[in-house]
Amino acid sequence: MTTSIPxxxxxxxxxxxxxxxxxxxxxxxxxxxxxxxxxxLLGSDYWLNAILIPFLVLSLAxxxxxxxxxxxxxxxxxxxxxxxxxxxxxxxxxxxVPGLPLPLALLGGGLIAAAVGWLFGIPSARIKGFxxxxxxxxxxxxxxxxxAKFPWFYNHASSGTISAPRLELFGYNxxxxxxxxxxxxxxxxxxxxxxxxxxxxxxxxxWMAIRDMDTAAAVIGIPVERYKRQAFAxxxxxxxxxxxxxxxxxxxxxSAGSFDINRSFQILFIIIIGGMxxxxxxxxxxxxxxxxxxxxxxxxxxxSGGHVDTGQLQNLQKVIFGAxxxxxxxxxxxxxxxxxxxxxxxxxxWPLRF
Amino acid sequence: MQAIRKHGLAxxxxxxxxxAAPPVSAAPGEQFxxxxxxxxxxxxxxxxxxxxxxxxxLRYINEVEGGINGxxxxxxxCETEWTAEKxxxxxxxxxxxxxxxPVAVYHPNGAPAAYALSDKAxxxxxxxxxxxxxxxxxxxxSVFPYNFPVMLTFYSEASVVINxxxxxxxxxxxxKGKKIATxxxxxxxxxETQGPLKLLAEKYGxxxxxxxxxxxxxxxxxxxxxxxxxxxxxxxxRTWGVSTPVAIKTAARFGFPVERIxxxxxxxxxxxxxxxxxAGKGYLALTPYPGGADFEIHKRLKEHILDQGKSDLxxxxxxxxxxxxxxxxxxxxxxxxxxxxxARFGNRPLTGDEGRWGLEHLxxxxxxxxxxxxxxxxxxxxxxxxxxxxxxxxxxxxxDGEKWNLITDWVAADRATLRPLIDAKSAEYxxxxxxxPRDCRAEQ
Numbered sequence: 099m100t101t102s103i104p105x106x107x108x109x110x111x112x113x114x115x116x117x118x119x120x121x122x123x124x125x126x127x128x129x130x131x132x133x134x135x136x137x138x139l140l141g142s143d144y145w146l147n148a149i150l151i152p153f154l155v156l157s158l159a160x161x162x163x164x165x166x167x168x169x170x171x172x173x174x175x176x177x178x179x180x181x182x183x184x185x186x187x188x189x190x191x192x193x194x195v196p197g198l199p200l201p202l203a204l205l206g207g208g209l210i211a212a213a214v215g216w217l218f219g220i221p222s223a224r225i226k227g228f229x230x231x232x233x234x235x236x237x238x239x240x241x242x243x244x245x246a247k248f249p250w251f252y253n254h255a256s257s258g259t260i261s262a263p264r265l266e267l268f269g270y271n272x273x274x275x276x277x278x279x280x281x282x283x284x285x286x287x288x289x290x291x292x293x294x295x296x297x298x299x300x301x302x303x304x305w306m307a308i309r310d311m312d313t314a315a316a317v318i319g320i321p322v323e324r325y326k327r328q329a330f331a332x333x334x335x336x337x338x339x340x341x342x343x344x345x346x347x348x349x350x351x352x353s354a355g356s357f358d359i360n361r362s363f364q365i366l367f368i369i370i371i372g373g374m375x376x377x378x379x380x381x382x383x384x385x386x387x388x389x390x391x392x393x394x395x396x397x398x399x400x401x402s403g404g405h406v407d408t409g410q411l412q413n414l415q416k417v418i419f420g421a422x423x424x425x426x427x428x429x430x431x432x433x434x435x436x437x438x439x440x441x442x443x444x445x446x447x448w449p450l451r452f
Numbered sequence: 453m454q455a456i457r458k459h460g461l462a463x464x465x466x467x468x469x470x471x472a473a474p475p476v477s478a479a480p481g482e483q484f485x486x487x488x489x490x491x492x493x494x495x496x497x498x499x500x501x502x503x504x505x506x507x508x509x510l511r512y513i514n515e516v517e518g519g520i521n522g523x524x525x526x527x528x529x530c531e532t533e534w535t536a537e538k539x540x541x542x543x544x545x546x547x548x549x550x551x552x553x554p555v556a557v558y559h560p561n562g563a564p565a566a567y568a569l570s571d572k573a574x575x576x577x578x579x580x581x582x583x584x585x586x587x588x589x590x591x592x593x594s595v596f597p598y599n600f601p602v603m604l605t606f607y608s609e610a611s612v613v614i615n616x617x618x619x620x621x622x623x624x625x626x627x628k629g630k631k632i633a634t635x636x637x638x639x640x641x642x643x644e645t646q647g648p649l650k651l652l653a654e655k656y657g658x659x660x661x662x663x664x665x666x667x668x669x670x671x672x673x674x675x676x677x678x679x680x681x682x683x684x685x686x687x688x689x690r691t692w693g694v695s696t697p698v699a700i701k702t703a704a705r706f707g708f709p710v711e712r713i714x715x716x717x718x719x720x721x722x723x724x725x726x727x728x729x730x731a732g733k734g735y736l737a738l739t740p741y742p743g744g745a746d747f748e749i750h751k752r753l754k755e756h757i758l759d760q761g762k763s764d765l766x767x768x769x770x771x772x773x774x775x776x777x778x779x780x781x782x783x784x785x786x787x788x789x790x791x792x793x794x795a796r797f798g799n800r801p802l803t804g805d806e807g808r809w810g811l812e813h814l815x816x817x818x819x820x821x822x823x824x825x826x827x828x829x830x831x832x833x834x835x836x837x838x839x840x841x842x843x844x845x846x847x848x849x850x851x852d853g854e855k856w857n858l859i860t861d862w863v864a865a866d867r868a869t870l871r872p873l874i875d876a877k878s879a880e881y882x883x884x885x886x887x888x889p890r891d892c893r894a895e896q
Contacts, residue, residue, distance in 0.1 A: 121578070142548070257587055348539075350568055356536060408489070412531045416492055
């Protein structure tokens, strides 16, 4: 009697999961097809330029930081610094290496960012937690200073800003809104796929073991210091590519000021709100952080019909946005992804409760 | 009773909100002027009087002058928080016009957004007006057809300062051997005058000392100790935000005379000197839009807008402040550019390309400025395809502890000397981006 219960439960658990997985794969495929077919369907640049491109790039940056913070447990507030490295390195490569194709320049920018990340990851061997966070804070300020101080990095432009060189791939012009969107989307899809497999490989399992308890991880034979540095490097690679996309696919220009501490916090909030240690959570978090204020703005304008004083309206939107963040985090400290999973779970048994 | 009081309060506050209703419903036949504003965020306090100035002037044009040659203006706000991202969002939202009312000119209102929009606006053929900021090399309209750093670039600003110092010293030959220190905000903005000052130092033989202040600059003892050691004859103060009052106060502490400090365009507002208190008395600053409420346009605005209760100004004390006046000047340039475009394309709403034509053919001489009520507030301007700055002059004002007093007329920059620097920068940009400069001789 008692022995049969777990086996029934196991059988029950197994079947829907496999079905669900297949359904999820179909859903994901459909979503991807839609994402790639989107630009001609929209007909206006507004969605691409103002909403989708920044959403994609922020998701990628969130993913990069999540690998370090969510999966390996190393809190970093220097994300934007590594984004700056990626942006300035890609710019430098495109400018100084003639004939270098765009994907290679992006890859190079990512690799240089990874090297810098590896360097700033060295202290993680000795210090942990808040103390490590302070070293990443130092990295943030140092990198920001470097890209403001030395004119070589921005090719001696009087304003200290770099602007996107010609974006071309196989002679195809990527400078149009649709081209920049597809560039960002391709990078994000490719890198998300890599990250998804990475966290399920031995590397990912080692990272998570370190996150959960690094002493225990060391005891079972994981070279903790090496994996921590590796997490810094991989995370910075992602952030570097996100930074290059932020500068060239989205803004079209960048200066050290585009990658200030506020951007680091923004990315940290994305992973906290979206869900630490989750791939899909980054996309939810980025959507929340970047799209909700725009939605609130439109809703405010529509509801008030222009009859409310704009200054008050702007402040009101800030208040609502802040209140929503607090409400969501109180409701579910593990982030939106957990909220969504709970909701799906509940829907499956609706109208009964578990 | 309590419920009634609560509801009454809610209703009253709603009514109060409804009272300040800007016009938003546009119709074809109207000209749309998007307002990318920042009313929240770190720079809101300087932004709010600017928007009040712009909106008051646009209201004045609509209600008193009946629009621009009969074409009414319609405007809508969008919050940018002075960031590039929100600035792009606002631009994308507005660029196709509002209910059929097209956009002729666009004010990005913020350096990050201006840089980010530079390429996008060129692709969409919408001219950007960046007054007192933005790319200096965009003066060269053959490479930057859609960027207009109207009135005063940072290069011209540096030259104005040197010319003013020469005036005070009694001629350019007296500059030889003098020491001029630039205390600057260590950012792209702060470093932008290094090139022109170096060139001018070589030309006139003064010693050029550069002293950076790291952001945000709320502690400057080290910098002013350095100033005291160098004993400069003049200090050119290129700080902004909190670093300006701190600089003035620290200078006083180190005994550097405040009447030898000349603030730049972003260190020249009431908000920059008020926190410095008594230390700011005698502080000099140059500005392309001087403070003061005695200009003719202020009398007209007072009569038709402020006294009618139609002003956007929250604090009536800001009327005539430097920032409020900068709003007036910003709006006036847009209106006059559209008027210039209408002279060619007819009295109807203009598109971005037509707005660009208008800007490139903008001529504001003294007679026209007097007609507009801007004489003394706005410098004579003449823009062209190869010159998107058009003016290059500023006035020097002095703070007396309560208000700014103008102590010079327009001091013109030596733009011919600096033009080769600008041309070199714009040629470099054209090479880097693969832009083929248009032929300005063919543009008439």
